[in-house]
Amino acid sequence: MGKHVLVIEDEPNIIEAISFILSRDGWTVDTHSNGHDAVSVVRAKSPDLVILDVMLPGKSGYDILTELRQDAATQNLPVLMLTARGQSKDRELAEKIGASRFMTKPFSNAEVLEALHELVPQ
Amino acid sequence: MPQRQLTGSRIRERRLRQGIRQAELARKAGISASYLNLIEHNRRRIGGKLLLSLADVLDVEPSALTEGAEAAIIATLGEARAADKVVAAQTEAPEEFAGRYPGWAELLVRRHRRVLELERTVETLTDRLTHDPHLAAAMHDVLSTVTAIRSTAGILAETPELEPEWRDRFHRNINEDAKRLAESSQALVTYLDEDSGEETGLASPQDELEAFLTDAEYHFADLETAGADKVDTILESAEMLQSAAGRSFARQYLERYCDDAERMPLVDTIAALRSLGTDPAVLARHFGVSVARAMRRMAELPPTDGVPQMGLVSCDASGTLIFRKSAEGFALPRFGAACPKWPLFLALSRPLLPVRRVVQQDMHGRSAFLAYAIAEPVTEPDFGQDPLFQAHMLLVSLGPTDWKPEEVRGLGVGCRICPRTDCAGRREPSILTDGF
Numbered sequence: 001m002g003k004h005v006l007v008i009e010d011e012p013n014i015i016e017a018i019s020f021i022l023s024r025d026g027w028t029v030d031t032h033s034n035g036h037d038a039v040s041v042v043r044a045k046s047p048d049l050v051i052l053d054v055m056l057p058g059k060s061g062y063d064i065l066t067e068l069r070q071d072a073a074t075q076n077l078p079v080l081m082l083t084a085r086g087q088s089k090d091r092e093l094a095e096k097i098g099a100s101r102f103m104t105k106p107f108s109n110a111e112v113l114e115a116l117h118e119l120v121p122q
Numbered sequence: 123m124p125q126r127q128l129t130g131s132r133i134r135e136r137r138l139r140q141g142i143r144q145a146e147l148a149r150k151a152g153i154s155a156s157y158l159n160l161i162e163h164n165r166r167r168i169g170g171k172l173l174l175s176l177a178d179v180l181d182v183e184p185s186a187l188t189e190g191a192e193a194a195i196i197a198t199l200g201e202a203r204a205a206d207k208v209v210a211a212q213t214e215a216p217e218e219f220a221g222r223y224p225g226w227a228e229l230l231v232r233r234h235r236r237v238l239e240l241e242r243t244v245e246t247l248t249d250r251l252t253h254d255p256h257l258a259a260a261m262h263d264v265l266s267t268v269t270a271i272r273s274t275a276g277i278l279a280e281t282p283e284l285e286p287e288w289r290d291r292f293h294r295n296i297n298e299d300a301k302r303l304a305e306s307s308q309a310l311v312t313y314l315d316e317d318s319g320e321e322t323g324l325a326s327p328q329d330e331l332e333a334f335l336t337d338a339e340y341h342f343a344d345l346e347t348a349g350a351d352k353v354d355t356i357l358e359s360a361e362m363l364q365s366a367a368g369r370s371f372a373r374q375y376l377e378r379y380c381d382d383a384e385r386m387p388l389v390d391t392i393a394a395l396r397s398l399g400t401d402p403a404v405l406a407r408h409f410g411v412s413v414a415r416a417m418r419r420m421a422e423l424p425p426t427d428g429v430p431q432m433g434l435v436s437c438d439a440s441g442t443l444i445f446r447k448s449a450e451g452f453a454l455p456r457f458g459a460a461c462p463k464w465p466l467f468l469a470l471s472r473p474l475l476p477v478r479r480v481v482q483q484d485m486h487g488r489s490a491f492l493a494y495a496i497a498e499p500v501t502e503p504d505f506g507q508d509p510l511f512q513a514h515m516l517l518v519s520l521g522p523t524d525w526k527p528e529e530v531r532g533l534g535v536g537c538r539i540c541p542r543t544d545c546a547g548r549r550e551p552s553i554l555t556d557g558f
Binding site: 020024084108 | 261262265266267268269270272273274276277280281288291292295298299551
C-alpha cells in the first residue's frame with residue numbers, strides 16, 4: 001500500500017483530477033471538502049501528507065494549518081498549500097505558519113507530483 | 123535662516139532672472155554695487171525706502187521680496203524633506219531653498235503633492251483589490267476552474283491507456299468547467315467594466331447608493347426648496363441606480379433628506395454654523411433635533427465659504443459601515459472593516475455619550491480632523507424589545523493652526539493598508555509592513 005495523502009479542497013473537479021493522478025502514482029488518496037472539521041479529519045485519518053487549499057468553506061487553510069502546527073501529533077506533518085493568490089505576502093504568511101510547500105493555482109499535474117515526492121520520499 | 127533674513131537672496135534671484143547686472147540695479151536704486159552685493163548675500167538688512175526702490179526697479183511687490191515663498195510652500199518642502207530618509211538629516215532650511223529658487227521650490231512642492239495624491243490612489247486601489255469580496259470571489263472562481271481544466275486536460279493528454287469510462291468522465295468535467303469558466307470570466311469582465319449599464323448582480327445596492335450620492339456630491343438643491351415632490355424626478359434621472367434595491371435605498375435616503383432640510387433649512391443651518399461653530403450637539407440644541415440628524419445635515423451641505431469641509435461615517439451595531447462621505451485627507455475603506463481606533467466605534471461602545479477627538483490618519487502630520495461621534499437608537503423605546511443603535515462620526519477638517527500635536531490621536535483606514543506598527547488594535551497584517 002502506498003503512502004497516504006489527504007486532499008482538502010472544495011472544488012470537485014480538482015479533487016477528482018488530483019485523486020486520479022495521485023492514485024495512478026501509487027498514493028492512497030482520501031479527500032475532504034470543507035474547512036470546518038478539517039483538523040479533526042486530519043487527526044482521524046493520520047495521513048502521511050496533506051494537500052490543503054487556502055480558501056475553504058467554514059475555515060481558511062491558514063487557520064487549519066495553524067491548528068495543526070499547535071498539535072504535537074501533526075506538528076511535523078508535511079502540508080502542501082494550494083492557493084489562487086500568488087502574492088508574496090500570502091507565500092510569506094504560509095511559510096510563517098508552517099507550510100511545507102506553497103503552490104499557486106493553476107498548477108500542472110507534474111508540479112504536484114514532484115512536490116509530493118520531495119515532501120514524502122517513496 | 124529666518125525668512126526675513128533672506129530678502130537679499132530673493133533680490134538676487136529676481137535680478138538674475140530678469141538679466142539685470144548688479145551694477146545696473148545698484149545705480150537705478152541709488153546705491154553702490156558693493157553695498158548691493160552685501161545686501162544680496164544677506165549681510166546687510168534692508169527695509170524702508172531702499173526696499174521700495176529695489177522692488178520698483180525689479181517691478182515686484184515689496185512683499186514678494188520680504189516674504190518670499192508662502193508659508194505653505196515652505197511647510198510642504200519641509201514635509202517632502204522629512205519624508206525622504208536620504209535627505210531628512212540635511213540641515214539646510216527649506217526657507218533658504220524657497221527663497222533662493224522660488225520656481226524650483228514651487229515645482230518640487232507640486233511634484234511632492236502629486237506623489238501624495240498617487241500614493242493615496244494606490245492605497246485606494248490596493249484596498250479595493252484586497253478587500254473587494256466580489257472581485258476576490260470571482261478571481262478565485264476563475265483560477266480554480268482553470269486549475270481543474272488544466273489538471274484534467276493533462277490527464278487526458280498524458281494518459282494514453284486511459285479507460286473509456288474515465289475518459290468520458292474527464293471530458294464531461296472539462297466541458298462543465300469550460301462553461302463555468304466562460305460564465306465567470308464574463309461576469310468578471312462585466313464587473314470590471316465601469317461603463318457597463320447593465321445590472322450585473324455583482325455591485326451591491328449600497329454601492330449604487332454611494333455612486334448616486336457621490337455623483338450628487340451629497341447635496342440635492344431641488345430638495346431644499348421643492349421638498350419630497352422632486353424625489354421621483356431625481357430618481358428617474360439617476361442612471362447609476364440600476365437595481366430595485368438600489369432605487370429603494372436612494373428613495374429612503376432622499377425622503378430623509380427632505381425631512382432634514384425641513385427641520386434644518388439650508389440658509390439657517392449655514393448661518394448657525396458660521397455663528398455657533400461646528401459642534402453638532404450645539405446645532406442639535408439650536409434646531410431641536412437629534413445630534414445624529416444635525417451631523418447628517420452638516421454633511422449634506424454644499425461647499426460654502428466660511429464652513430469647513432465635512433465628512434460623515436455611520437455604522438450599524440455590528441460595526442459595519444453603512445454610510446460613507448469621505449473628507450479629503452481622511453480615507454475610508456471601500457471594503458472590509460475600518461480602523462478600530464476610530465471614535466465612531468468608541469461611541470458605539472457607549473451609546474448616547476458624545477465623543478470628541480482630534481484625529482489624524484496621515485502619519486506625516488499634514489492634516490487633522492475634529493471627529494464628533496455619537497451612537498443613537500434607531501428604534502422607538504419599547505420595554506419589550508432591546509434597542510438597536512447606529513453610530514455616526516462627523517469629520518471636520520482642521521486648519522494647520524487649529525490643533526496641537528499632543529492632542530492628536532493617530533489612527534488608520536483599516537489594518538490591511540495601515541503602516542502603523544505596534545498597534546493594539548491590529549487584527550491582520552498590513553500589506554505595507556509586516557504589521558504584527
